Amino acid sequence: MTMRKIAESTVRRLSLYLRCLEGFEAQGLDTVSSDVLAARGGTTSAQVRKDLSFFGSFGKRGLGYSVRELEGELRTILGLGRRYRVAVIGAGKIGSALVQYPGFSQRGFDIVAIFDADAQKVGRAWNGLNVRNVRELDQALREEPADIVVIVTPGEVAQSMADRCVALGVKAILNFAPIQLQVPEDVVVKHVNLALEFETLTFALKNR
Amino acid sequence: MTMRKIAESTVRRLSLYLRCLEGFEAQGLDTVSSDVLAARGGTTSAQVRKDLSFFGSFGKRGLGYSVRELEGELRTILGLGRRYRVAVIGAGKIGSALVQYPGFSQRGFDIVAIFDADAQKVGRAWNGLNVRNVRELDQALREEPADIVVIVTPGEVAQSMADRCVALGVKAILNFAPIQLQVPEDVVVKHVNLALEFETLTFALKNR
Numbered sequence: 001m002t003m004r005k006i007a008e009s010t011v012r013r014l015s016l017y018l019r020c021l022e023g024f025e026a027q028g029l030d031t032v033s034s035d036v037l038a039a040r041g042g043t044t045s046a047q048v049r050k051d052l053s054f055f056g057s058f059g060k061r062g063l064g065y066s067v068r069e070l071e072g073e074l075r076t077i078l079g080l081g082r083r084y085r086v087a088v089i090g091a092g093k094i095g096s097a098l099v100q101y102p103g104f105s106q107r108g109f110d111i112v113a114i115f116d117a118d119a120q121k122v123g124r125a126w127n128g129l130n131v132r133n134v135r136e137l138d139q140a141l142r143e144e145p146a147d148i149v150v151i152v153t154p155g156e157v158a159q160s161m162a163d164r165c166v167a168l169g170v171k172a173i174l175n176f177a178p179i180q181l182q183v184p185e186d187v188v189v190k191h192v193n194l195a196l197e198f199e200t201l202t203f204a205l206k207n208r
Numbered sequence: 209m210t211m212r213k214i215a216e217s218t219v220r221r222l223s224l225y226l227r228c229l230e231g232f233e234a235q236g237l238d239t240v241s242s243d244v245l246a247a248r249g250g251t252t253s254a255q256v257r258k259d260l261s262f263f264g265s266f267g268k269r270g271l272g273y274s275v276r277e278l279e280g281e282l283r284t285i286l287g288l289g290r291r292y293r294v295a296v297i298g299a300g301k302i303g304s305a306l307v308q309y310p311g312f313s314q315r316g317f318d319i320v321a322i323f324d325a326d327a328q329k330v331g332r333a334w335n336g337l338n339v340r341n342v343r344e345l346d347q348a349l350r351e352e353p354a355d356i357v358v359i360v361t362p363g364e365v366a367q368s369m370a371d372r373c374v375a376l377g378v379k380a381i382l383n384f385a386p387i388q389l390q391v392p393e394d395v396v397v398k399h400v401n402l403a404l405e406f407e408t409l410t411f412a413l414k415n416r
Contacts, residue, residue, distance in 0.1 A: 006411075006415070008408055011411045012404060014411075015408075016388060019386060040388065041388055042388040042389075077414075078407050078410060078414070079411050079413055079414030080407065080410060084406075092305070093301055093302075093304055093305030093308065094302075094305050097300070097302050097305060097402075098402065100301065101403075103403050107403055107406070147413070148406065148409055171413060172410075174405055174406065178227060178311070180248060180250040181250075182250070186416070188409055188412040188413060190405050190408055192400075192405055193223075194305075194306065195223075195309075195311050195315055195317075196220060196223045196224070198294075198312070198315070198317055198382065199286050199287075199315075200216055200219050200223075201356055201380045201382060201396055201398050202288060202356075202380075203214075203286050204380070205287055205379060206285075206286070207287070208394070208396070
């Protein structure tokens with residue numbers, strides 16, 4: 001079994017199970033059944049068992065899963081057993097929301113640099129970081145490599161930013177720009193498009 | 209064939225094709241091949257033809273698709289042939305980014321009301337709208353119904369906000385809060401979780 005074959009929808013559910021487990025641990029629960037995880041994750045207990053079975057054997061029949069153990073396993077599976085250095089290109093509203101969101105650092109994501117092309121924004125303090133001129137991007141990433149780059153620029157410049165990051169060895173990009181980035185096969189891109197999220201809603205409204 | 213069976217990944221690609229076509233139209237192109245659409249949409253021409261075949265017969269062998277015609281068809285399929293009234297609950301950074309994003313109104317989404325529970329935010333002007341007290345939500349939506357509600361609140365209150373919206377007849381919710389909302393079957397919920405997007409990246413980094 002190769003991990004490559006795991007569907008993104010499965011990975012998303014694993015993330016949701018992890019969130020539920022964190023809540024259960026905070027409430028002092030030791031074990032949890034697949035039924036309860038399913039109800040909180042918006043799926044069925046059969047789906048929970050199937051999702052977890054991809055990664056080995058968890059839980060005991062009739063006893064459920066150990067909250068703490070499953071939490072640890074899911075963190076490992078999701079690659080959350082370490083911290084990640086994140087650089088943000090584009091100091092707009094979305095970038096600002098990310099930088100100020102305490103959940104990111106809690107979950108292991110450290111925003112280490114922010115870049116913008118707008119002279120008005122360069123030099124401003126953002127949550128303890130100064131916005132840097134995007135001209136310094138190559139030098140900055142060479143000196144302090146980033147594990148993940150978030151691109152929040154206009155569509156016209158997003159591909160050239162991605163190209164620069166890829167040339168500097170970046171292997172993971174979260175793209176908010178409204179274009180499909182072209183990257184080599186060994187680079188992972190996740191495209192977040194808020195207008196597109198609205199369109200999956202309007203499609204559903206129209207076609208139900 | 210029921211529309212219900214169309215996978216969300218297909219709908220997302222249709223949205224991307226539409227974006228490409230809009231770009232081609234702006235460049236003055238009359239026709240486009242499935243190869244070109246595929247390259248711009250990050251997929252294969254076979255996939256483009258398959259995606260479009262769900263909805264009828266488009267294009268002519270050897271001639272490609274008419275840019276303008278396919279654009280119109282995709283708008284209709286995606287439910288973009290009309291305008292939508294959008295209410296936002298939670299006047300934080302993400303809400304602010306949505307309200308100020310010109311692309312939304314261009315694509316037919318009109319943000320008609322913003323609500324917050326924070327007295328410091330209530331009454332502030334946001335892009336021509338005043339932030340309203342969330343206590344007024346029920347009355348406001350009764351007077352001026354919203355087609356889509358965007359929930360950008362803390363997780364603890366998101367479900368109660370969703371319940372109120374559902375009771376008021378809202379059929380589509382875009383949820384940014386970090387919980388899985390429980391809603392009746394006839395309500396569509398799309399969950400956007402930015403931390404979760406990062407976790408699909410870390411999973412891919414760890415498991416490739």
